[in-house]
Structure formats: C-alpha cells, structure tokens
Amino acid sequence: MEGKKGIIFTGGIIGIISVLLVYFGNPANMGYCIACFLRDIAGGMGIHRAGVVQYIRPEIIGLVLGAFLISFKNKEFEAKGGSSPFTRFMLGIVVMIGALIFLGCPLRMVLRLGGGDLNALFGIAGFIAGIFVGVQFLNKGFNLKRNYKMPKLEGYIFPAVNIGWLILLIAAPAFIFFSAEGPGSMAAPILISLAAGLIVGALAQRTRLCMVGGTRDMILFRDKYLLLGFISIIVFSFIGNLIFGFFNLGFEGQPIAHTDGLWNFLGMSLVGWGSVLLGGCPLRQLILSGEGNTDSVVSVMGLLVGAGIAHNFGLAASPAGVPLNGKIAAIICFLFLGAVSYFNSDDLAKN
C-alpha cells in the first residue's frame, strides 16, 4: 500500500464509503467529518448541550482503533509525546472553532464539494490561504520542538478510551446524550459506521493520508503525493454522489452549510493555518493518536473541548450563518495563531 497507487486507492475508498455512509443514514455530505463527529461525541458526553448534535460516532472509534491495530501489527506503534503539549491543545481548540464556523473539517470540505456544494470552494480557498501562511512560518524555522519516548501505557490509554466510548454507545446509559432530531440523530447503523472507521483508519495509517499535508508539501517541496489523496476523495465522492443521486450543484439550500463566502473562507483559513502548525489535519491527528502519539491525543482533546466552547459560547455556525460571537472568536483565534507562529519560529524569535 505504498506509493501513488496506494494514496489514490485510499482516497477512492474514502470517497465511496462516505457516500455509502450517507446512504445508510449519516447526514448529507457527512459520510466522514472529523470535526463534526468529535463535536457530536462532545455533545454525547454533555460537554455541550446543543441537543441536535449529540451522538457517540463509531466512525471516530473505528479510525483510532484501525490505526492502532495496523500500527501495532506492523511494529509502528510507539508511545511518544512532550512536544509543546499545551500549545497543541490550544491549537486543537482553534482548529475546531474554525471548522465549526465553516461547518466541516478538511475532509468534509472536500466531501461537500464532491456532493456539489459550491460553498466549499470558498472553504478550499481559505484552507489553501491558511496553509500558505503557515508554510511561511515553517520557512522561518517554526517548530514545536521534539517529542520523546513515553511509557507504553501512555500510548495505550487513548485507544482504550475509544473502547470505553464504544461500550457507552452500546450500553447507552442515561447520562449519555443522544439527539432525537437534527444531524446528531442521523447515523448509519453502528456496525457499518465502525467498520467504515476501521477500514479507513488502517488505510490512512499505512498511506499517511493528510488533508493539510497535500497542499503544504506541494508549496514547500513540489511533492504531490498527499495531494493525490485529497483530489482522489473529491473525484470518487463526486462519482459516488452521482450514482446514488445525491449530487446537487449550487450554493443555496446545501445540507448543513451556510452561504457566507467570507466566513467560509476565514473559518477554513483558521483550520489550514492551525493544522500546519500541528503538523497534520484533524484526521491525521486521530490516526497518530492511534499510533501512540500523545501530542496528537492532546490535540484531539483540544478539538473536543473546542467543540464544547463553540456550542456553549454560541460560536458555531448554522445553516442561518455565522453568529457575531463566532466572528469575534475567529479574530481572537487568528491573533493566537499569529503569536504561536511568531514565537515558535527560530528565525523570528529567540527561544
């Protein structure tokens, strides 16, 4: 599963499975969405109380466990961490706020385009702009310092947490929230979602698929390897949506989307820039979390808490648009990214 064929195949599988997940019950253009699904899990645990987006999404559990199992089998699992953990936690919050202003992570962004949602074009433009800014700091020596080997248990805890989420999903105790209406109530059957996560988790671990890495490596090194995966997802989800009759071209009336081009652009700029600083998109953070990288686990915790903040403080967008609180938060997030980028760039600031 190495090389160009592997990454194109992986993108194709993701594109097709994502359409199948919608067919089996997931919200439209949301076969996979790492930000939305972590937001749903945050809601399921009561970290926020937005009643329409609460569910323990088995796709997330599958992605982490799929990456864990395949990395363990191939002796690539290694517990490591300690590379500016709290900065990464805060970057996770920023990335989630940006994603919930756009209404999707980079993966859902391309799935939205594959479904004909042209609002995603503003998101992609913003995403590329954000990556471009992040790359400028990489070229000025931006880094979050080294990670170090950790005790094995440190790496096993997050996969175990995912097994705990699976138990809570199946046992459905009263303290876990499940949406009765809205996107959180729309879900493919548990076993299908779990399998969809496991397959893509394993493939993404093998191929190192990363939505932000594609554009970043193209700008930095003229390396198109990861970008091929990004493009493959768009092409195959487009084909799948055509076959299933889900394709709907236009700006208006798109599922779980708004038409505010400026804020679609700015939301994804935050995601692109923040993800470059983290070293990978939300999907990649989940995969690395399964491989024992606890810096990525901390980033995922930031994403979860970010979802709580976004809904509790009224920052998250809805099909009606982006609330004022969300716009103010986005500006604060840009300032934060600027500070993190500047002060961690060896050529700009003394460390």
Next chain:
Amino acid sequence: MKKIDTRGMSCPQPVLMTKNALDKNPEGVDIIVDNNTAKGNVERFLKNAGFKASIKEDDKDFIIEARK
C-alpha cells in the same frame, strides 16, 4: 559528512531540515530519523530532488545517507 538529527520532530520538519541542510551542503548529508513515516518522506524528497539515498538501521533509528 554533515549530520542532522530529525528524531522527535513532527511533519514536515524532517524533510524541511533535510532540504535546508542540502542547500548548504549540496554534496550530501546524513539524516537520522526515528520513524517509518519520516524515513519514507525523506526518501521521497531525496528522490524528487535528484539525490541518492542509502539507509542503515541504527538500533531503533535509521541513518539515511543522501549523496549527489
């Protein structure tokens, strides 16, 4: 030969450090990496940039010798 240590650095630092080192030492450098992802990324970069890469295992790390 100039040696660079990319162990513990997250993406895309190992490749970026390799690129910067080769800009200053165009005849070649030795790169230490500590995981398969970084090894693959550095190898791919060297191939695209027209360098030869030979790899030695060193305990749990890899030493990639990049030569013109």
